Amino acid sequence: MDLTSLQRHCRGVMAQPGDPAYLSMVQGNLWNQLLPERGPELVVRVEDEQDVIAVLRFAREQGRKVVVRGGGHHWCQPTLRRGGILIDLACLDQVLRIDAEARTAIVQPVVSNRDLLAALQPYGLAFPSGHCPQVKVSGYLLGGGMAWNQGVWGAGTESVEAMEIITAAGEKVLASREQHADLFWAARGAGPGFFGVVIAYHLKLYPLPAAILGSTFWFPLAQAGAVGDWISELAPTLRPSVELTLFLLQAPPPLQAAAAADGGVVLMVSAVAFADSDDDGKQQLAALEQPVVPPLSREVATSLSFPTLFDLSGSLWPEGHRSRVENRYSTASAGDQIRAAAGFMATAPSPTTLVFFTVFTGPAAEHDPTNTSYSMHGQVYGGPSTMWLDPADDATNIEWHEACTAALRSYTRGSYIGETDFVRRPASAVEAYLPHCWSRLADLRTVHDPDRVFFDLFEALGEDHHPSAS
Template sequence: MNIVGLRDACKGEVFAAGDAQFIEAIHGNLWNRLIPDRAPQAVVRAVDEDDVVAAVRFARASGLKVVVRGGGHNWCQPSLRHGGILIDLSNFTKLISIDADNLKAVIQPIISNRDIQKALNPLGLAFPTGHCPQVKASGYLLGGGMAWNPTVWGSGAESVEAIELVTAQGDLIKASATENTDFFWAARGAGSGFFGIVTKYFLKLHRLPEAMHGSTYYYRLEDAPAIGTWLGTIAPSLSPAVELSLFVVQAPPELRGQAAARNGWLCMVTATAFEQTPHAAEAALQALEHAPIPPLSSSFATPVTFEQLFDASGSFWPEGARSRVEATYSDHSPGELVQAILHLLPSAPSATSVYLLTIFCGPNVPAAQKDMAYSVSSKVYGGPWTMWWKAEDDDANTEWHRRITTTLRPFNTGYYIGETNTVEQPSNIPQAFTPEKWERLCALRDKHDPDRVFFDYYDGF
């Protein structure tokens, strides 16, 4: 490869294999520290859209493939491929504009969930960001966007009105529901297999709910199946403004004694109401006060902010861990899902691991299909997030994770493209889409990137 030519074409830093900073350039901003042995030939840390255009055109002319990295948070690291050019967007960090009157904003892709809300909430505005505070808009929105308040706001990608992107031909274009519609359709859900590089998102904003209140309940681990069954039964009658989740986590300090017989594991249920008045929020959460089993402890309808929600959610996904993830969709009862793996949960090798089920509330679940690549909808979403800290624990945690995911596989109706191991389980990829949408996505890649300038879901591993 003509590295001098690539450096001449781009204003941003260019790193090649053998450079002193090359390993830091390809590994430094990866969220998952279980890092695979794959590496590009070069990294371009683009400073603007012109750099992205130049890098794509250089790759195309040189017969090289391109992969893009946004925030580096994808759990199975698809931005690391064997060979080609990695285009790093980590400099694209601007919140370009907020139009509060017309409920619109324009952002570059490397802005975190927390920072988007931090900018919008003081203005009485919000966006359906993801739950993990550090995750950047890039991969989150490309994957579809599993959002806060999902059954009211929908997915994050549903509130994207347009994108600016660089195509496989090296052209900078805008795509929306009325122009370059193929790209707009695919960008909202294609994830790491998207055949373009998004440099700008045009967002539809929402009014910040005036009364966000949360309830939390802790139960014994052995009660989790019964609690899960009950939650699945009442979920259709709850307000769509309630976000309901069941966790298996390590007990907080005050409950560790009561969880000691299960190696510290217990069941936690959280519910957040995104309402307009405290009375409406309390009414929406009231049914959760009547569980068939008394909780070990609880708190009811406590006012919360997005900052507090991010603090709580972020505590479950600490930075610097080694991780394996498989998040799936299911229409089975959450009680069935927990019962299937209950015997495996106390033996988790790492106390950092989390088992999470989000139970969608309201009568219209699963949701109707939207005109976008993002496909799968179900009554329940979740799975194991297996996290640990030391390389010597890789085998034990990987084996435990495999046992959990294998046991749950018969219950799955699909996968979330941004939170499943598409590298080691490539058969999961088409199952992240309906058959019709998968067929269309493949056809659009053939149409718009016939020379395969961009790595697809399967290449380079």
Template sequence: MTQAKIVRRGDSAYEAVLSEMVWNDLKPQRFPEMIVRAESEQDVQEALRLARSRGLRIAVRAGGHSWIGSPVRDGGMLIDLSGLRQCVVDPEARTAAVQPGVTGSSLAAQLAPYGLAFPAGHCGSVAVSGYLLSGGLGWNSGAWGPGCASVRAIEAVTADGHGVRCSEHENPDLFWAARGAGPGFFAVVTRFHLRLWDLPAAILETTYTFPLAELGAVAAWATEAADRLPPTVEASFLLGTADPSDSAAPYRPKVVKVTATAFAASRDEAVRSLEPLRTCPLADRALSRQVDKPTTYESLYATSGTLWPEGHRCAVDTLWSDDTFETLLRRLAPFVAEAPSERSVVLAPFWPASRDRGLSRNMAFSALGDTYVAPFAIWSDPEDDDLNIRWLRDTMGAVEPLGTGHYVAEADLTAAPSRAERSYTPEAWQRLQALRARYDPEGLFHTYLTT
């Protein structure tokens, strides 16, 4: 490995490179001794040998979208996989071999000419690696399942420095862990082999925006309507500040937005899919309404980019629950109304996958409840860090007693030592610990961040 690929603490480039390792402008105050920027899969193997020879623990990143900066640890080695961006598509086999640094929007763009698609993450700049390792709740996951369910095999480098291929038939235990272990995975995945799906020929979106004061009635109506939507429709609540186009008021009121996106083989099919939302008994109370609006993956990614803009500071947490959306959102609404930043939101997607627990069979990832909420604190001024992080913790505290677990990809693992364990079923957690002891007995890889 050339010295040009290694940045050491104290080097003139260190601070700039370290800043790049986390997409979030809220940077963790943790400092690895060495950052290795891999340019090939061979570099990964050499980095592991170097770490072992120096007694350095290893953390891994690809896109840097961990809100808490989980890969950035004090001491040790950080392996940066963002430069590994090869994507090889086999349209006849309907598969793709994808390196960890490929982003969701890039993958979508490379698959589209073949009429193929993949349930990539909602934010286009998220790399496939951390997304898939954590489970992957992305576009059209109600029909296609979590992203990791479409991973056929992986290629990885284990703690002993050996490259291995893993699938349901080769090293199945490590393959099971790779589909859900997230930031606690104890190997470096250098390539994902993906099953692909038909590119939806039509994507339509229906959106209603209501004053936040209407939350109770809106939640009851939308939940009943969503129960009649097919799995190919992705629906969600968003509690936050109105877009300028949503209200003629001179100020931007707090709102509850209901969005449903249909992925279908034709426009007619998409229109039929959205039928349960065609009429709304509360329509006269809506601030705005759009029905059956055509959209594209590019537009969906652009919209998500406005929710999570670059150059901002973010803190996020997640909660699975078996209580109703109406119960959860009623508890959360007062915190949204008083949020210190108007960019902060609560997102509550309907995950049909959570109702079909078989979609996450044979993988570490598991949907842990019937409902799911995720508060996002988003702000820009560093002086407001404590205020906004406290808002996030207080907001989560209002619903956490109703929780059944967390989603490890976006959970605030620093909020409590139990966060990582509560992101898995008890059986999955015990199995992960046993597999870590087997594959990484010396603890070469950092485990879950807790502080």
């Protein structure tokens, strides 16, 4: 590929196969170390919006397709295609503006969840960020955004007020509810299938909760189903400001002996209250203090903060692992799903593997699909996160993951585009949207990218994984 014309107009670093920097630029910022054997003809780490425009115009001239990478955290590696041009936004990592009085912020796409909330905290403000500290706002907000305090603040993308987008035609637009509204609707949920490059997000902010309190209970695996039933019945009676999650995972060291007969696995119930005061938080969590069966251990109403929450979440999904993840929405009881997963967890081949289910609290409410393309919902959300280190263990862990996922699928109604493996099961991408939203996304792609400059969700992907690629 002759890069002469692109080099005249683009200041960013670029590499082709065979160049010394190519492999590190293509794979270096990927979260999942289970790496596929596919890659672009050209990767460009852009420095600014003019670079993005230059790459898009070059791609059109050369008849090449493009794909965009923000943080590289998506589990199934959709930014790795067979051929084409990868636009890497890694340099666009700044919080551009915070207006404390208006409670708004403008951020570039590769600001992490942790860094965003750290920047807002001195102003007494917060944003419904994602749970994992390393995840960048780009893919998180494009996919919908499973948020902290989602019951009150909503999904992350619902607090995006505008987006600065470079279109397939190489033009910069400001998309919002008032202008370019259909593009704005599509961007808030299309995930890796979006047909534009978002270079800045305009965010609505919220007062930082005055208190964040958490309660944690550990139960024997044999009682997991009964606890899941209890949680499912209790959740609608709790305030939406309580975040309630069940984890099947390896027991902490003090409980390992008690869990030895179950392969070291316990059920952990985590409840986090976002409150107006410590007393308010304790009141929100009080109903959990009378569990249906005695716990092995408990910690009740401990004081937390967003940095602490990020540390806890980060410890559950550690860096540097090979991973398969499949999280889905369900209207079935958490107890039924826990029972289906419990037998698998007792034989999980990796100690870092877990299965989790978030049970949404407060009255059930369906999402309004006229607001965002992010449209799938359910009262329970979760699934297996299969994580391991040794490439020699790939086959064993993948087989376990696929069996556990299959056992849970009958309880579910749809996927979340940011945490589903649509490379190996394309139907899961379709299942991330209500049918008319999926159709509308396809129609808008034709309108906004008629020449198909951007790869769609399914183009130029493959299923083969080669441990040597890592």
